[in-house]
Amino acid sequence: MEINEGLYDKITQLTDMGNDVFEEDLDQAIEYYEKALELVPTPKTDWEASTWIYTSIGDAYFFLEKYEMAINALSNAMSCPDAISNAFIWLRLGECYYELSDIEKAKEYLMRAYLLDGKDVFEEEDDKYFNSLEVEQ
Incomplete structure (x- = not known):
């Protein structure tokens, strides 16, 4: 349709x-x-x-x-x-939760972004978001 x-x-x-x-x-x-x-x-x-x-x-x-x-x-x-396969949407959701100090939910969404697109999805973002994941770089 x-x-x-x-x-x-x-x-x-x-x-x-x-x-x-x-x-x-x-x-x-x-x-x-x-x-x-x-x-x-x-x-x-x-x-x-x-x-x-x-x-x-x-x-x-x-x-x-x-x-x-x-x-x-x-x-x-x-x-x-x-949408579910769009790393950018997961990234922005994670960043929003991070800024609202809901770090556990932020990590969940940021990790989904990472799993979909790797570190590249974080390329133009503040390092604090990727660093919150504590994954090996």
Whole structure:
């Protein structure tokens, strides 16, 4: 099952607009992502587009240090197609839990990211996240 082409184009246009402003204005990026998500048919969790839209929303909230909101968006992403095999989603969830001082849950999610993608998934992240895993380097 696929989203019709016209609707898909509108969704990707909005997410691209969010990506374009991500570095300068995270709140504006979230607005674009949420508008894109509104266009995804229900149930949202049936569509691959929801996976990357929820992930983008969660990523933006992470950088805004709104970790609970990030966890909510990323958890929604995990209910969508192909998310369970996406190391980045596991990574961001782990980092959010780390920042909320839930270190045990953080380690669980960070380890899943590590098992999926190895140390590479941590390449552009603060060393504290990988170091919390206490794996041999």
